[in-house]
Amino acid sequence: MAFRVGLAARLGGFVARLPEHQGKALLAAAGVAVPRGEAVRDAGAARQVAERLGGPVVVKAQAQTTGRASRGLIRFADDPAAAEAAARAILGADVEKFPVTEVLVEERLTVASEVYAGIILDDLRRCPLLLVSSRGGTGIEEVAKANPEAVAELLLDPVEGLADHQARELWRRVGVRGNAQRLLADATVRLWRVVRQVEARAAEINPLVVTGDGRVVALDCRITVDDAAVFRHPELGIEVARELGHPPTPLERIAWDVERDDYRGTFYFLQMREGFQRGEGVLAFHGAGGGGSMMAMDALQRQGFAVANFCDTSGNPPASKVYRAARILLSQPNIDGYFGSGSGVASQEQFHSARGLVKAFLEEPLTVPCVVRLGGNGEEKAIEILTTYTRDLGVPVECYGKDTPVERCAARLRELLANFSPPQPRPPRGSARAATRPYTFRTLTGTVTYDHDVCARCASKVCVSACVPQILTLSPEGLPVLAITAEEAARGRCSECLACEVDCHALGAGGGWVDLPIPGLEEYRRSRGME
Structure with missing residues (x-):
């Protein structure tokens, strides 16, 4: 059997990987045998666990990486003193920018044979894929290339799931017979239950071992949960459902909270540089679509820029x-x-993007040159909104459509910076507003407020005509009010298009605004001296 696509390509998307000890706890709760052990955070506690286990142990770094043994992150210990020394040597090590803060201390088992069992969500075939192999302990793809007869796969029906006879047949195909076949099939069915329970995109037991006394035990496991399902599983304690390549920064945590709490569209933020100074050519980068964003970042690099982030x-x-x-x-x-x-x-x-940028630029206010290329539906209207509504900022803001090459846009930002001096002193942040005669309603993630005293002086009533979901009307007094119930607006009928603020301030009397809280951001800014 030849693998058509690698596991990484099949997974796709964003996932949250659980530490080994947490994955094993899920397996144990589902009835899969795992070694006796405990995760600890200091060497003294590792010694105590080894004493309770009463025999040779294995001390394993809880790090999301492969090849732990070759890096000295898995160590064997014959007694509690050796377990303490092993934990001390492992704790605090840096593994691909992640400090090791936990070790798993487990009983050492006598292993007769090692096999592999894994279930992944195959994005190409749009269903779960079960893989088993009679050879465990090494990468499944390497086994499939060298010994294809040792690997078997089965596409699973997400509704029907996995039956015991299907699992037994799969193990039979890779040469497993007798009682081991029955026990491995049972463990595989239970692995499927864990996948369904936590909505995992991948769950692998490697190795799944048969011990010297005939038991089947999960010696190691890797479980990754779909980031779109994390909000349904607070019991997993996942703080940031992103594989960032480093521990999440405070700003990445704030950004993840925005994405987690708003299902509409996607917001991905990765901080790539910190500690830089003005004049080093580091930019805030705001992309829309992965491929186009990569091209834009390449264009910026060719102009001598660096990016502070990917967004x-x-x-x-x-x-x-x-x-x-x-x-x-x-x-x-x-x-x-x-x-x-x-x-x-x-x-x-x-x-929508243009109005979101305008509101942010005016509130901040923006104090650096900005070039934005908005290509797609309604780009002409977007360009007009962004360029017209920000013309009084005092800093250059230029917007282009899809017909302007990204190389030209990057070069234009270089030209703007060549003759730019930041405004001194820095303009103050937009202050909180108060209405003398407020009309307020909740939205899905914020609050809309109109000051009807100001609205009474407005001739354009542009907030009503510009409202994208058309949920506003004029009262008999000529004031903007909801044409739907407040409950409907709060449930999402108000799409938070921001026209009631952005267009109102540009083309009306400025009586409407939208409060959109970003938990933790003001505290973060104060800690960085930005307030």
Whole structure:
């Protein structure tokens, strides 16, 4: 059997990987045997666990990496003193930017044979895929290449699941017979139950061992949960459902909370640089679509820029989500500019992005040059909104459509920076507003307020005509009010298009605004001296 696509490619998406000891706890709760042991955070506790286990143990770094043994992150200990020494040697080690803060101390087992069992969500075939192999302990893809007869696979029906006879047949195909076949099939069915329970995109037991006394035990496991399902599983304690390549920064945690709490569209934020100074050519980068964003970052690099972050707001996010993304990007100290660009053919309404950016730029306020390339649906309207509504900022803000190459946009930002001096002193942040005659309603993630005393003086009533979901009307007194119930607005009928604020302030009397909290951001900014 030849693998058509590698496991990493099959997984796709974003996932949250559980530490080994947590995965084993889930397996044990489902009835899969695991070694006796405990995860601890200091060497003295490791010694105590070894004393309770009463025999040779294995001390394993709880690090999300492969090849732990070759890195000295798995050590054998014959007695409690050796277990303490092993834990002391492992704890505090840096593994791919992650410090090791926990070790798992387990009983050492006598192993007769090692096999592999794994279930992944195959994005190409859109269903779970069960893989088993009679050879465990090494990468499944390497085994499949060298010994294809040792690997078997089965596509699973997500509704029907996995029956015992199916699991037994799969193990039979790789040469497992007798009682071992029965026990391995049982463990595999229970692994499927764990996958369903936590909505995992992948769950692998490698190795799954047959011990000297005939038991089947999960010696190691890797379970990853789909980030879209994390909010349904608070019991897992996943703080940030992203594989970032480093421990989450405070700003990445704030950004993840925005994404976690708003299902509309996608907001991905990865901080790539910190501690830089003004004048080093480091930009805030705001992309829309992965491929186009990569091209834009390459263009910036060719112009001599570096990016402080990677950011992607795609999947047709509301203006409110783009606003929050922009506020987070602008909370990176000492950036020299703001650059936005995506694929140029995004199937999302670009005027939502434009309004989100305008609100963020005016509130901040923006103090660095900005070039944005908004290609896609409604780009002409988006360009007009962004360039017209920010013209009084006092800093250059230029917007282009898909017909302007991203290389030209990057070069234009370089030209703007060549003759730019930051405004001194820094303009103050937009202050909190208070209405003398408020009309207020809740939205999905914020609050809309109108000051009807100001609205009474407005001739354009643009907030009503510009409202994208058309949920506003004029009262008999000519004041903007909801045309739907407040409950409907709070449940999402108000799409948070921000026209009631952005267009109102540009073309009306400025009587409407939208409060969109970003928990933790103000505290973060104060800690960085930005307030």
